[in-house]
Amino acid sequence: MAFLSTAEACDTNVALLSSCDLRVLQPIFQIYGQRRAFCGPIATVKVFEDNVLVRELLETRGEGRVLVIDGGSSTRCALLGGNLGQLAQNNGWTGIVVNGCIRDVDEINSCDIGVRALASHPQKSNKKGNGEKHVPIHIAGTLIRDGEWLYADSDGILISKTELSI
DSSP, X not given: OOOOOHXXXXXXXXXXXXXXXXXEOOSOOEEESSOSSEEEEEEEEEOSSBOHHHXXXXXXXXTTOEEEXXXXXXXXXXXXXXXXXXXXXXXXXXXXXXXXXXXXXXXXXXXXXXXXXXXXXXXXOBOSOOSEESOOEEETTEEEOTTOEEEEETTXXXXXXXXXXO
């Protein structure tokens, strides 16, 4: 998949920005993983301090998708660690955005995926299986729907209703 610069996408898609068909996430995420830039269709999951559904999704074939996790902005535990980062890479996920924390930063940084998260935290999450998959979520000032497209690079993260032309 060819790469699209987020700055260039904003410059060339002013009408989509005005109509909110293209949205920019607030700049609150740290950059992790080997892929500094990534894009793909979105799969969503909404959880709170529980990563069972995150694992369930990452165990499926990613097929170039990006998992966007609404962790409720919790900074009390990690929703993603090195094992799940490796699982995502092995199953063909291109990236993961976590509205929450990760752990095992060195392991995640060795994975060939892109990861964005609020911060790192050494404590693991609960394992109760609470949450919802493939639902609309609201993170970083933006409503995100399953099936929309995410574009991320060092400048930021964009959400588009449809795949952008490159």
